[in-house]
Amino acid sequence: MITPIIDLHCHSTISDGLFSPEDLVRYAHSKNVQVLALTDHDDIDGLERAKGIANSLGIIFINGVEISVTWRKRTLHIVGLNFNSDDKGLNDSLKAIREGRDSRAEKIAHGLGMAGIMGSLEGARSYSKDGAVGRIHFAQYLTKKGHAKDVKAVFKKFLTPGKPGYVEHLWADLESAVSWITKAGGDAVIAHPGRYDMGSKLYPQLMEDFRGLGGVGIEVLSGSQDPSQTNYFANLANEFGLLASCGSDFHGPGISFRQMGQIQKLPQGCEPIWNRWPVVKDLN
């Protein structure tokens, strides 16, 4: 049996991706993706648009979102999958997070202004268009203005802890994010665990807390974590009874770490999260 190409984490212009929801799905199709979740940051406005194209191209579409949370003073990302996108609680909560992003963006611009970079809020908004402003939009503007050679270099120089455009921000708490997703009928998943650099004591603590709150999965494979970490997270998933998810975290050519649809197979022994979804499970 051939393993289907499943990509459960990517972004469109609704948050900080380069492609519209429609173009993103067409792009996924060109990369032979068979099951796709669109997971924009704190926003589910792109889901209906993406689903329409996915249906016409024969791609199985899964509703998704990536929610920023604060856990023990750290920022983590929680992916929600396969929820009801009409759920009022989820929609209202995401709206509140986006409003928080607006005031955060003002603070980022202030910090950059102190470093002599003026006009960055308007500049970032010209990239975010109608969506909430994120650090990538500042990075795109600063790159265009020649403050660093590319988006990655801008993050390093301006937008990470200790740098002039970094602000501490209190996101939703882990418990709230998991409960919004779960109450909307979806599955909560820890996104790109390898990005958090937490060490061998805190990782198990996170898994335990998350599981206790009703979280069900973790991204064992992620385009934004080092493949050498795969087995560590596969083992943690098994130890804590969490299911395995996988996604490219694709944002667009040139600003992503990994290409869409180029996900390896899950390690043996992992239980895939899509076994919970009959429409995908039956593909295998």
Ligand code: AMP
């Ligand atoms: P925000 O949610 O506004 O804090 O922005 C986080 C987003 O910035 C992530 O989802 C990535 O898309 C992007 N990002 C974070 N770190 C980097 C980096 N070092 N290089 C490029 N993009 C990054």
Ligand code: MN
């Ligand atoms: Mn992003």
Ligand code: MN
């Ligand atoms: Mn993320």
Ligand code: MN
């Ligand atoms: Mn992401």
